[in-house]
Amino acid sequence: MTHTPREIVGTIALGLPAVLGAGVFAGFAPAAALAGWWVLPALALSAFAALCSAFSTADQSRAYPDVGGGYGYVHAQLGVWPARMTASAHLLGRAAMAAVVASMFGAYVVPDQPVIGALALVVATALLGAVGFRFGTGVSVFVSLVVLGVLALVVASSFSIEPVPSAGETGTPNELVGVAGLMFMAFAGFERITAPNRGERTHSPAVLKIAIPVLIGLSFVVYLAVGAGVLRQLGSARLALSPAPLRDALVAADAAALVPLVQIAAAVAGVAALHFVLSSAHRTLTGLVEDGELPTRLKPGVLSLVVVVASALALILMPMATALGVAASTTLFYYAFTNASARVLLQNDRTWPMRTACLGLGLSVLLAMSMPVPALLISLAGLGAGTGLIGLTAALRGSLRGKRSASRQRTPQAR
Template structure:
């Protein structure tokens, strides 16, 4: 969650709602809390790798399990494109698409050889991200441009859309649940870790969001694909802009490395269940990685980087991820009280919130997301009929 999202999501959110993005952030946090609660209860009951792909198969049926996995793959593949474009927007503005594609190629080459982001590297990236965000906040407050007048210009009509776009930046807590088999004492650890992580991130995002709005206002945030760099460059601390560029670039590459890794492994699991072409389950004899799945992900991401901008990638990703969490809440509703079911209002609010936020995203994202969901349903039906034959 403390990755590239915070460096990119404020721009489309500001375009949608102006300073009302702060209200959108609060709404996104409430929906994320409901999703996190449902995820935590399900992960404690089913401490298996796969997240909602597993939960929906167990509680809702194979079709909905497939749709959860499909939504995860689609949403996170779009997230990969957003990470690559965010990296390029900060590291090489003016050459965004080329540099973004080169980043995807480089990360895929690392993953192909079995290189993974270790816990130590993760801590370093998070620490660097927090230092970078601290520089942004300090530059916002002390740079000489901060004014409460910049908080004017709330567009209430776009608040829900801003919430859906900002939800993109919260989505990382699913990673805790998908690693259920690798967590010590998952029934105790996961339900505590998810809401704690969510709370910390919400505080960080609120501080950064308020500071950025005070410094430059929503119009300036909406006008760039690198909003936090624009915040620093607007004031007397502009000399520290390279710090933000480096921090955002490292955070984006770290997120991209983890995302390609996670998406390809989900494809591997679905291919092994014959819910995707079995050829995608091939594992490299030397490096031990699902190389065909990784290459397929890279090919799709490169196409998205070449055709979408950061805002389009974020919107498309948000639709897929919100669909995924809608199925998480639906699965949690099927739990019995003795299985640790969350309060029903939490599941219902999370389910309704995900659907509403998904449908209020920019129209191209909604139409594209619905089209891909229908394609997924068609794939599942065709494979089921072939299996019967």
């Protein structure tokens, strides 16, 4: 199938707003607290794990075009219970990631009332989705240009002025793998192009074969440059304590006049990333309803409300660093199942070799199990509770259907 450079650029631009969300604006602070300057080499491992997972979701999306995301792929390939675990991991991860994105927005845009600002963003973005607003190619190009332009200013400012000597350094190389898992979330928006929602335009394998590596590679370069800039200007100790690293780096570099531009970029990126996160969670809930795992009477509006409430609870109950850890670990578990599902695709259904799915599976498990212990424990508990709740709901619905069927069979006999 032929493709044009314009198609490739449009596809990359469509994915960038989902990738350049909370990670580049807020992810470096908790990462620096764990590993200091080692966060920069850890980014390479994060990007490679994301690349393998992106290949797997793209292959499965092509094999199952009418199935909604990883939950649907796993249900088709591995069965009911793995699919329930996949759905639980995905929903918990999306709720936690929504909390991270919203917290980032609050810290940058409404620093005096960050929680109120974060909650307002969740509600406003959900309403945008409810009225049918979508981030098409044109809007995505605009968002990408705004965010990339502001990030370029931050990097240039951070390297233009000699930093004040730092009081100390944080982190050790022993946390490199754990930080790679934490920063995996910096790249996890690739599903925007590898597994589009129903009704959205799908991208040909020829386009994705170029667009996926370029999207991940470009994002890696951006994160590397921004991370090096804020680490140079703030030092890992100050960076670890910063709720808004890009803003504080500009202030330290005597470029406080550019702070409003960073706030605009954070707002634009926050809306775009949160829109993707909420719609992704809604898609998984819709798949559960359609498969009879949840009550079929649940309407789209009710599902949207469930997503908003879950995101708000995660925002209120978890600090940003904890929410980022939970989002990363549960999303990595989600991709472990997705890569495991991709491994069993027939060879003639593949665009990329099976070894990429094997690598994605191994890296997802390794990075997830290397996360900070509190985040890992919350993730495992949530995964178990969510899977059990879905299974219990499905069992109760099956039992009710059986009783109704038996009642209908007895009624004619009684007459």
